[in-house]
Amino acid sequence: MNPYLKRAYELQEEITENRRYIHSHAGVGFDLDDTVERIMSQLRAMGIEGERCGKAGVVVTLGKPGKTILLRGDIDALPIPEQTNLPFASKNGCMHACGHDFHAAMLLGAAKLLKENESALPGTVKLMFQPAEEKLAGARDMVENGVLENPHVDAAFAMHIGTGNSESPVGSVKFTKGPSHASGDSFRIIVQGKGCHGASSYQGVDAISVAAHILIALEEIPAREVPADQLSIVTVGVFQGGSACNIIADTATLEGTIRALSPENREFLIRRVREVAESIAKAFRATIRVEEPTGGTPPSYNNPALCEEMLPFIKEIVPEDKVFVRENQPSLGSEDFAYVSTKVPSMMINLGAGSTEEGYTYALHSPFVTPDEGCLPVGAALYAHCATRWLEENQ
Ligand SMILES: [Zn+2]
Ligand SMILES: [Zn+2]
Structure with a gap:
């Protein structure tokens, strides 16, 4: 031995x-x-x-x-x-x-x-x-x-x-x-809309709806912008917003994690998450704050x-x-x-x-x-x- x-x-x-x-x-x-x-x-x-x-x-x-x-x-x-x-x-x-x-x-x-x-x-x-x-x-x-x-x-x-x-x-x-x-990087996206009565939604900006569009759009990044053999992940694990069924939500929050196997893809995914979220928010008249990934690897x-x-x-x-x-x-x-x-x-x-x-x-x-x-x-x-x-x- x-x-x-x-x-x-x-x-x-x-x-x-x-x-x-x-x-x-x-x-x-x-x-x-x-x-x-x-x-x-x-x-x-x-x-x-x-x-x-x-x-x-x-x-x-x-x-x-x-x-x-x-x-x-x-x-x-x-x-x-x-x-x-x-x-x-x-x-x-x-x-x-x-x-x-x-x-x-x-x-x-x-x-x-x-x-x-x-x-x-x-x-x-x-x-x-x-x-x-x-x-x-x-x-x-x-x-x-x-x-x-x-x-x-x-x-x-x-x-x-x-x-x-x-x-x-x-x-x-x-x-x-x-x-x-x-790699592992977390992100948080805070969508700022404009609350109002749920029956007159045209007077507000629905933060939940905007956040939902952002969520779907984020999933397209690894699926459509990175070659399929280069495993990449954007996962949203937290989706929060709203307080009552008849109130258009003022804010909504998404939290997620980004995974990549090369430094290039890591950088790309982090950049695209921000760009896509900002563009979607703008399209729907909301504003967002993206908190930069902290403590990632x-x-x-x-x-x-x-x-x-x-x-x-x-x-x-x-x-x-x-x-x-x-x-x-x-x-x-x-x-x-x-x-x-x-x-x-x-x-x-x-x-x-x-x-x-x-x-x-x-x-x-x-x-x-x-x-x-x-x-x-x-x-x-x-x-x-x-x-x-x-x-x-x-x-
Ligand atoms: Zn562990
Ligand atoms: Zn361990």
Whole structure:
């Protein structure tokens, strides 16, 4: 057995305890005091002094000067009440429903494996414990606070667990080369009409009717203005307006999300949403305010050459029949690891934490999701081994 994997199994209890502690002390966004304190104290117990980075990030630098590879694990939870009934379930209204408790614990496990092997590392490994992934804000905050410099990062590797689908047997690895996650940008359109009596609508400007025309028109943008093989999405998830059945609504609000797989399409969709909404509003005598997307993320990209290079290292940890390699099968979910992958060659893999066939029916973001902890040692070993092997091949 691979030495890192063997050692990771010896540390299984410790890694699992960290996962459960972080799980039961779930924090959201940058409000991660318990989680960050746990990470810092666990690192200290390993003889590692973690450095704070940005609002709630932690960075660890191990090894010696040379090439640098970054390992990223996100550490934040979601603002949904947990309903798993697990003995270590979170009771504060926030839940690690996206598995970032796993990522944090596995990266801590990797810290220990790498520290024990530090003198043999032929370069530098930087660990990035990242807050606020769910808000698509944490990676940007850490990048702006220098996580990719001093020392400069040459390559980056990240992991996300998956469960509740048929491609996530425990301990398996799946990744796609090329575009890996869509961009994500939210928008809000506030239509200003002119209210009046519902029986004399000609005296007003019906904000609901205008908003309805905008909604239909927005759907034409991905359907009619982007080539069909370039997956693009404009979804409106909130439509609000009106107060009574016999009053022409003064205002109406649309909120939605824009997804694209290339920076060009992202920019195009954001621009067209504004143009189309403004034009429709003008045609119907209304005015609108479009709130610019805030806190969005670019699309992320799995560097094909880095994927090729990492594949054999992954297979040194995970049996070949549990490694699924895809090409151009990106997720239309968003990942703010994009702020790293647009700057340095990067790779993000999916680590299986329970498939439907294995009885795991709930997917991530469900308040009932219970990923399988059996993947924890595999994830810790993958982090440590892929970093070490990459440094050995890139001295
Ligand atoms: Zn998530
Ligand atoms: Zn996530």
